[in-house]
Amino acid sequence: MKRIGVLTSGGDSPGMNAAIRAVVRKAIYHDVEIFGVYYGYAGLISGQIEKLEIGSVGDIIHRGGTMLYTARCEEFKTIEGQKKAIEQLNKFGIEGLVVIGGDGSFQGAKKLTEHGFPCVGVPGTIDNDIPGTDFTIGFDTALNTIIEAIDKIRDTATSHERTYVIEVMGRDAGDLALWAGLADGAETILIPEENYEMDDVIARLKRGHARGKKHSIIIVAEGVGSGIDIGKEIQEQTKLETRVTVLGHIQRGGSPTAADRVLASRLGAKAVELLLEGQAGKMVGIESNELVSHDIDDALAKKHAVDQRMYQLSKELSI
Ligand code: ADP
Numbered sequence: 001m002k003r004i005g006v007l008t009s010g011g012d013s014p015g016m017n018a019a020i021r022a023v024v025r026k027a028i029y030h031d032v033e034i035f036g037v038y039y040g041y042a043g044l045i046s047g048q049i050e051k052l053e054i055g056s057v058g059d060i061i062h063r064g065g066t067m068l069y070t071a072r073c074e075e076f077k078t079i080e081g082q083k084k085a086i087e088q089l090n091k092f093g094i095e096g097l098v099v100i101g102g103d104g105s106f107q108g109a110k111k112l113t114e115h116g117f118p119c120v121g122v123p124g125t126i127d128n129d130i131p132g133t134d135f136t137i138g139f140d141t142a143l144n145t146i147i148e149a150i151d152k153i154r155d156t157a158t159s160h161e162r163t164y165v166i167e168v169m170g171r172d173a174g175d176l177a178l179w180a181g182l183a184d185g186a187e188t189i190l191i192p193e194e195n196y197e198m199d200d201v202i203a204r205l206k207r208g209h210a211r212g213k214k215h216s217i218i219i220v221a222e223g224v225g226s227g228i229d230i231g232k233e234i235q236e237q238t239k240l241e242t243r244v245t246v247l248g249h250i251q252r253g254g255s256p257t258a259a260d261r262v263l264a265s266r267l268g269a270k271a272v273e274l275l276l277e278g279q280a281g282k283m284v285g286i287e288s289n290e291l292v293s294h295d296i297d298d299a300l301a302k303k304h305a306v307d308q309r310m311y312q313l314s315k316e317l318s319i
Contacts, residue, residue: 001032001095001096001275001276001278002032002033002093002095003032003033003034003035003092003093003094003095004023004027004032004033004034004035004094004095004096004097004098004272004275005034005035005036005037005049005089005092005094005096005097005098006020006023006024006034006035006036006037006052006068006097006098006100007036007037007038007040007041007043007044007068007097007098007099007100008020008040008066008068008069008070008100008101008124009040009041009070009071009072009073009099009100009101009104009105009108010040010070010072010101010102010104010105010125011070011101011102011125011126011252012064012065012066012070012124012138012252013124013125013126013136013137013138013139013141013142013252014064014065014126014137014138014141014142014252014253014254014255014256014257014260015124015137015138015141015256015260015261015263015264016065016066016070016100016124016137016138016264017057017060017061017063017064017065017066017067017256017264018060018061018137018256018260018261018264018265018268019100019122019124019137019264019265019267019268020036020057020060020066020067020068020100020268021057021060021061021265021268022264022265022266022267022268022269022272023098023100023122023268023269023271023272024036024052024053024054024056024057025054025057025269026268026269026272026273027272028053028054030272030276032272032276033051034051034052035049035050035051035052035092035094036049036050036051036052036056036067036068037049037068037097038050038068038069039068039069039070039071039073040068040069040070040071040072040073040101040105041071041073041076041081041085041105041108042071042072042073042075042076043068043069043071044076044085044088044089045073045075045076045081045084045085045088046088047088047091047092049088049092049094061261061265062255062256062261063255064141064252064253064254064255064256065253066100070101072104076108077108082108082111082112082115083115085112086112086115086116086117089117095118096117096118096119096120096275096280097109097112097117097118097119097120098119098120098121098122098268098271098272098275099119099120099121099122100121100122100124100137100268101121101122101124101125102123102124102125102127102129102130102136103125103129103130103300105121106121106123106130106283106296106299106300107300109121109281109283109296110281110296110297110300113280113281113296114281118275118278118279118280118281119280119281119296120271120274120275120279120280120282120283120284120293121271121282121283121284121296122137122264122267122268122271122283122284123136123137123267123283123284123285124136124137124138124264125137125138125139126138126139126141126142126169126176126251126252127139127169127170127171127172127173127175127176128173128175128176128304129170129172129173129175129304130283130285130299130304131299131300131302131303131304132283132285132287132292132294132298132299132302133283133284133285133286133287133292134285134286134287134288135259135263135286137256137260137263137264137267138252138256138260139175139176139260140256140257140259140260140263141254141255141256141257141260142169142176142251142252143176143179143180143183144257145247145250145251145253145254146166146168146176146180146184146247146251147180147183147184149166149245149247149250150166150180150184150186150217150219151184153166153217153245154184154215154217157214157215157216157217157243158214158215160215160241161214161215161241162215162240162241162242162243163205163215163216163217163218163234163235163238163240163241163242163243164215164216164217164218164242164243164244164245165218165220165227165230165231165234165242165243165244165245166186166217166218166219166220166227166244166245166247167220167221167222167226167227167228167244167245167246167247168180168219168220168221168222168247168251169221169222169247169248169251169252170191170192170221170222170223171192171221171222171223172192172223172304173192173193173221173223173304173306174189174191174192174193174194174221174223174306175306176221176251177189177190177191177219177220177221178191178306178307178310178311178314179310180219181219181314181318182310182313182314182317184217184219185217185317185318186217186218186219186314186318187204187205187208187216187217187218187318188201188204188205188216188218188219188318189218189219189311189314189318190218190219190220190221190224190230191221191223191224191306191311192221192223192224193305193306194306194311196224198233198237201218201234202234202237202238204318205218205234205238205240206238209238209240216240218230218234227244227245227246228244228246230244231243231244263286266286266291267284267285267286267291270284270291270293271284274293279293281295281296281297282294282295282296283295283296283299285299
């Protein structure tokens with residue numbers, strides 16, 4: 001393989017730039033030409049493709065977002081769209097592609113591989129919801145952004161003796177809520193993977209209040225429902241002053257943490273290695289601090305699950 005491409009697709013996450021940098025530098029290290037595809041699969045179809053050099057990825061390791069931009073592209077879900085993408089890749093003489101993104105982007109990589117075009121996926125999403133890797137690029141940064149916000153909210157919550165409901169990202173995956181809840185000692189953590197009873201939430205709050213707690217923090221993953229509605233119900237039932245904060249898109253931005261930069265560098269380089277070994281239809285990941293690869297098919301067939309031991313621990317520590 002003498003020419004490979006790289007793109008970022010779907011939701012952006014901090015550390016994608018560090019992954020792009022690793023892909024570019026690793027390819028050049030092996031005397032392979034590297035092409036950046038702008039705007040994900042949309043740019044692949046329209047041919048927004050450019051050769052990258054060592055200097056193209058200078059000064060980006062610490063920046064959030066993605067220098068290649070990202071997009072969602074419905075046309076790419078069709079066979080015609082996928083064929084157009086392959087025509088563009090052929091036009092540029094590109095023989096393999098690194099796709100940095102979430103599970104949707106991996107579906108796209110799988111389709112291209114099925115059409116005979118070798119792809120390797122690098123897991124980049126703040127949700128940490130991709131089977132086959134312990135961590136995804138961006139999760140640690142998003143988690144730290146949440147913690148910083150909750151610490152600030154905690155100060156004002158204590159001063160005013162308030163109950164705070166904090167809604168964090170995670171439509172289908174509760175990892176951000178669970179880890180943030182553990183890291184910040186939340187009273188209650190509501191995640192989409194686990195059922196909950198409002199009566200339990202209320203009982204916990206009342207119990208805490210009765211033993212003199214100055215504030216309570218409840219973390220809700222967006223997939224559970226609206227934090228605002230949950231906050232209203234809590235206030236009605238407990239008569240405790242309750243405020244709601246929806247953290248929103250600040251969770252996607254910011255300079256990546258050291259952990260995310262290192263993870264992105266390792267995974268990006270590993271993806272290039274796989275392509276150069278002639279492997280295709282794989283995703284790279286990290287398990288027990290070892291770099292691994294899996295068939296994208298297998299990874300996508302599994303459902304992400306939260307770590308039950310962590311969930312149990314969060315309950316035991318928030319009595
Ligand atoms: P993420 O990668 O963050 O999960 P999306 O689910 O939005 O984000 O997927 C990103 C893009 O990947 C989509 O806009 C589309 O172009 C492509 N994609 C998603 N699912 C498929 C699919 N089943 N087949 C082909 N391409 C897909």
